[in-house]
Amino acid sequence: xxxxxxxxxxxxxxxxxxxxxxxxxxxxxxxxxxxxxxxxxxxxxxxxxxxxxxxxxxxxxxxxxxxxxxxxxxx
Numbered sequence: 001x002x003x004x005x006x007x008x009x010x011x012x013x014x015x016x017x018x019x020x021x022x023x024x025x026x027x028x029x030x031x032x033x034x035x036x037x038x039x040x041x042x043x044x045x046x047x048x049x050x051x052x053x054x055x056x057x058x059x060x061x062x063x064x065x066x067x068x069x070x071x072x073x074x075x
Contacts, residue, residue: 012036017044021052021061028055 015037020026030051037043055061 013038015042015044017041017048019048021055022064028052028060 013036015034016032018031020029030048032044032047032051034044034047052061056063
């Protein structure tokens, strides 16, 4: 029920991803935490993308034609 990291998956790690959108004048902020999820960018980042897609679909955000990427620092 959990995903370990490191050699032999012996280390337990939670996946975090925190963000806001749009970058210039934010109207949405979010935090995703996946207990024992492993990597934040791979696991929680995908959930964050789905949250932002839902915000666009519901009209909270406008779709962007170009994305401005902000680097994610994983620990």
